[in-house]
Amino acid sequence: xxxxxxxxxxxxxxxxxxxxxxxxxxxxxxxxxxxxxxxxxxxxxxxxxxxxxxxxxxxxxxxxxxxxxxxxxxxxxxxxxxx
Amino acid sequence: xxxxxxxxxxxxxxxxxxxxxxxxxxxxxxxxxxxxxxxxxxxxxxxxxxxxxxxxxxxxxxxxxxxxxxxxxxxxxxxxxxxxxxxxxxxxxxxxxxxxxxxxxxxxxxxxxxxxxxxxxxxxxxxxxxxxxxxxxxxxxxxxxxxxxxxxxxxxxxxxxx
Numbered sequence: 242x243x244x245x246x247x248x249x250x251x252x253x254x255x256x257x258x259x260x261x262x263x264x265x266x267x268x269x270x271x272x273x274x275x276x277x278x279x280x281x282x283x284x285x286x287x288x289x290x291x292x293x294x295x296x297x298x299x300x301x302x303x304x305x306x307x308x309x310x311x312x313x314x315x316x317x318x319x320x321x322x323x324x
Numbered sequence: 325x326x327x328x329x330x331x332x333x334x335x336x337x338x339x340x341x342x343x344x345x346x347x348x349x350x351x352x353x354x355x356x357x358x359x360x361x362x363x364x365x366x367x368x369x370x371x372x373x374x375x376x377x378x379x380x381x382x383x384x385x386x387x388x389x390x391x392x393x394x395x396x397x398x399x400x401x402x403x404x405x406x407x408x409x410x411x412x413x414x415x416x417x418x419x420x421x422x423x424x425x426x427x428x429x430x431x432x433x434x435x436x437x438x439x440x441x442x443x444x445x446x447x448x449x450x451x452x453x454x455x456x457x458x459x460x461x462x463x464x465x466x467x468x469x470x471x472x473x474x475x476x477x478x479x480x481x482x483x484x485x486x
Binding site for chain 2: 248249297300301321323324
């Protein structure tokens with residue numbers, strides 16, 4: 242599964258994207274954030290407050306409860322500030 | 325009536341007046357043309373900024389804006405919609421983005437332009453970082469923007485505007 246990070250999530254993780262093998266038992270976007278936070282200091286920092294992080298599956302906004310089973314690309318980013 | 329729509333994400337500057345004029349040029353059914361242009365300010369709060377840099381999610385930015393343009397076209401009797409949003413480094417005084425809506429009458433054009441702006445602010449995957457004297461800072465999302473987008477979800481709200 243491809244993961245992408247934007248804005249300060251990208252800066253904290255230290256990379257814009259990566260391919261990961263998600264272990265079994267990780268069902269939702271929220272589960273994935275919890276798992277990511279356990280992968281090291283930079284991830285723990287990026288995902289310290291998952292409530293403020295937004296997610297998209299295959300370029301569509303999703304909630305933390307969304308299932309990741311059929312996703313090919315999941316992105317994490319802060320609330321948007323365009324316009 | 326099929327509305328024409330244009331969505332562009334680009335780093336280059338654009339000419340808002342010329343882009344808006346394309347919606348009414350060569351036809352006589354447009355009675356109202358509303359253009360909103362977002363411009364880079366020279367300050368963020370009380371502090372001066374040298375520039376802002378817009379990061380975006382390529383592919384999703386276009387898709388998300390196109391979804392909202394389609395919704396605007398389904399909610400209001402529009403003749404044409406143009407949304408252009410820049411990414412990359414933008415200096416104070418330069419245009420960041422524009423929304424133009426054309427309709428036969430002003431109510432639909434105003435309402436659709438405001439709807440699109442409110443949604444772009446909270447749903448289009450763009451992030452602003454400003455260059456302040458002491459370093460680069462990510463702009464914080466505003467609760468007021470979420471509230472502004474939320475009002476369009478109220479059932480019946482848009483009928484009142486038509």
